Amino acid sequence: MRFRIRPVDTSFYDLFADSANHLVNGVSLLAEMLSESADREDVARRMRDAEHAADESTHAIVKKVNSTFVTPFDREDIYALGSGLDDVMDSMxxxxxxxxxxxxxxxxxELSDQVTVLQRCAELTAAAMPNLRSMKELSEYWIEINRLENQGDKNHRRILAKLFxxxxxxxxxxxLKDIVESLEDAIDGFESVANTVEQIAxxxx
Amino acid sequence: MRFRIRPVDTSFYDLFADSANHLVNGVSLLAEMLSESADREDVARRMRDAEHAADESTHAIVKKVNSTFVTPFDREDIYALGSGLDDVMDSMxxxxxxxxxxxxxxxxxELSDQVTVLQRCAELTAAAMPNLRSMKELSEYWIEINRLENQGDKNHRRILAKLFxxxxxxxxxxxLKDIVESLEDAIDGFESVANTVEQIAxxxx
Amino acid sequence: MRFRIRPVDTSFYDLFADSANHLVNGVSLLAEMLSESADREDVARRMRDAEHAADESTHAIVKKVNSTFVTPFDREDIYALGSGLDDVMDSMxxxxxxxxxxxxxxxxxELSDQVTVLQRCAELTAAAMPNLRSMKELSEYWIEINRLENQGDKNHRRILAKLFxxxxxxxxxxxLKDIVESLEDAIDGFESVANTVEQIAxxxx
Structure with a gap:
């Protein structure tokens, strides 16, 4: 008789990396949308496709967590991280x-200041996901995200004061207020992802 | 000596069916409110009563889950389903x-297009709740709800474009934007209920 | 050999009391902001400091729950209570x-009617937190908060009708609508805290 080995399934890390890479793609579409020469209808269509692709990554995470016996960290934290990444894509x-x-x-x-913050957040998040495996160098990531969120918050107040x-x-x-608030939601979403990573760590x- | 048998308490299914039936009632009040000849004050009063009745169903679910030893499925999923149904009523x-x-x-x-979507969602949800017992025919339900939510999303964009x-x-x-967004919240709420049912299944x- | 005794850590109660006391402080700053003679820039600066201080109390709760082996009640309820108190401060x-x-x-x-409701909610919540230890006299607290939330809801509708x-x-x-809705969010936040306390009890x- 042979024992079936049930190893901790590690490909969760790849799925989180996929999700985060969708965000890097999402931010570049957002930046493109802001340029004066943008074909807005075309960018909006491509953004919708990108959002659907990100949705599929999220579903893959949920499916895997529901069908996996031993997960690399708490089931609820996997859900929180997956849906946190998905929320950012939705806001963008x-x-x-x-x-x-x-x-x-x-x-x-001034809106482009927020897109700059988002670009930095997306790059840092995509770079951090593979480090969940070793749990190394993660604190630099969440500290920097928190700093960026503070910067975004200051930009946000300045933009609102201008609108009014x-x-x-x-x-x-x-x-414009709706647009500005969705930008802030996206930045807050990155902070929420970083908080989840901190909690896991x-x-x- | 006789053993006290502690069977799985099945009346959770009845409580979920109650909650979903409140939603069917809520949608018809909503439809009534949209008609030109409506006595709005009277409909608003009846809607408030309906919302209180739905609240009591939700409290009954929470109370039961807190006092029941063996639940038919995960405690947190029962909470999620109960509060998900309640959120839809709140939005309506x-x-x-x-x-x-x-x-x-x-x-x-165009608002009546969204009410048509909501009516279909409410009927499907009320019909699905009793199937939680057998876990049969549930996938048709959540697939159709997702399709309806997509339809609602398209209607929503069209209505917003008209408003602006x-x-x-x-x-x-x-x-009008507030009203239109609350309608969309209600549709999203039905999708969230369907997602919870999918997760349970x-x-x- | 001696056994290391691992007692239930009771200082969670003190941390919740701290968090609730920040809310009492927050409401008085809010009341000050509403007075015609207020130096708004100065009050806004002090409110931001108060919010940061409240954040630190929340972080202390999260840190403690993550590093404590035996908690006085369910881990998820401690999180819910800590973040519920934090949400109220954010809204104010x-x-x-x-x-x-x-x-x-x-x-x-009419805005001062909502601040009166908030003052009463903050006092009651701060007075209730130490009672979590004995689990006594808590039902009076959550019943009264629910009554206050109903009152706040009536005020809210009256204020909206005036705005429009x-x-x-x-x-x-x-x-004004944004401000009025944030006031209502704060009142709803107190109700949500009371619901969590009820569930714990x-x-x-």
Whole structure:
């Protein structure tokens, strides 16, 4: 008689890396949408495709966690990380969609400060996922994400103050405020992912 | 000496069916609120009563899960399903309340497309709850809910584009956007319930 | 050989009391912000400091729950209570921040009704936290919070109806609606904390 070996399934790490790479792709589409010369309908369509691809990565994580006996860390933390990454993609998709559907004419230049924050967050998150295997160099990642979220928060207040300065009419503020808040949701989403990673690391240590 | 038998308590299924039936009732009140001849104050009052009745079903679920030793499926999934059903009712109550409190004069005809989606979702959900006992025919339910949510999402974008087309003034957009978003929250809520059911079914299979 | 005694760590109660006391402090800053003679920039700065101090209490709870072997009640309930208290502080901070950043000129007098509700909620919550140790006199607390939340809900509808009565222009409504909704979020947050306490008490009984 031979024992069937049931090893800890490690490919969760690859699935998290996939999810995070979708975010890197999402941010570049977002950046493209902000440029004045963008074909907005085309970018919005490609963003929707990217969001669907990210959804499939999330479903793969949920399916795997439900069918795997021994998981590399707590089941609920795997869910939290998977759905946290998915939430970021949803917020970025929402920004692109709002710009397209609302028919905003001119976007305030300050929005690109938030996209810069998002680009840095996405790169750091994608680089951190493979380190979940060794649990090494993760604290640098979550500390830097927290710093970026603080920066994003300051940008956000500055942009809101500008929207309400009297420079824009009520209808334009109505449109832009939604877009600005979705940008902030995406940044908050990266922080929430970093908090989940921190919690996983604390439990494992 | 006789053993006290502690059977799996099955009446959770009845409680979930109760909760889902409140949603069927809620949608018809919502449909009534949209008709031009509606006595809005009266419908809003009846909706509030319906929402309180639904709250009691939710409390019954929470109380039962806290006092039951052996539950038919994971405690946290029971909570998720109970509070998911409750969230849908809250969103539908919010739609009715916003129409009443904001004093909206004319509602865009497109809103009734979303109510049609909600009616179908409520019927499907109420029909699916008793099937939790046998875990049969549930996949047809959640696949159809996901299709309806996609339909609702397309309607939602079309309605938003109309709101921002220049046809409405800023104050009207401010009111209608809230209502339209609460309608979408209700549809998303049905999808979230279906996701919970899918997760329960996957674990049981 | 001597056994190492691992007693239930009781200082969770002190940490929850700390968190709740930050809320009492937060409400007084909020009340100060509403007075016509307030130096809004100064109050907003002090509120941000208060919010950071509250954050540290929350982190202390999360850190303790992650490093403690035997907790006085379920780990997930400790998280829920800690993050529930934190959410209330975030909502109150948001109210103060919105008043400052949006540059609202005149605040409707009715807002002070909501601050009165919040003051009562904060006092009751701070008084209830030490009772988690004995699990006594808690039902009076959560019943009264639920009553206050109902009161807050009625105030909220009345304030919204006023905002949309035609007395304010669209831009003013845009600003005030956010503030009014953040006030309601804070009240809802207190109810959510009370629900968590009720759930803990039911499990322990």
């Amino acid at each position: 998709d929402e920004v692109v969609d709002q710009i397209f559907v609302y028919g905003v004419n001119v976007l305030p230049a 300065s009297g420079e824009y009419d009520a209808m334009e503020v109505l449109k 604390v439990k494992e240590s | 109550d919010e739609v009715v309340d916003q129409i009443f409190v904001y004093g909206v004069n004319v509602l865009p005809a 087309s220049g046809e409405y003034d800023a104050m009207e957009v401010l009111k 996957v674990k049981e299979s | 901070d948001e109210v103060v921040d919105q008043i400052f950043v949006y540059g609202v000129n005149v605040l409707p007098a 009565s035609g007395e304010y222009d669209a831009m003013e409504v845009l600003k 039911v499990k322990e009984s």
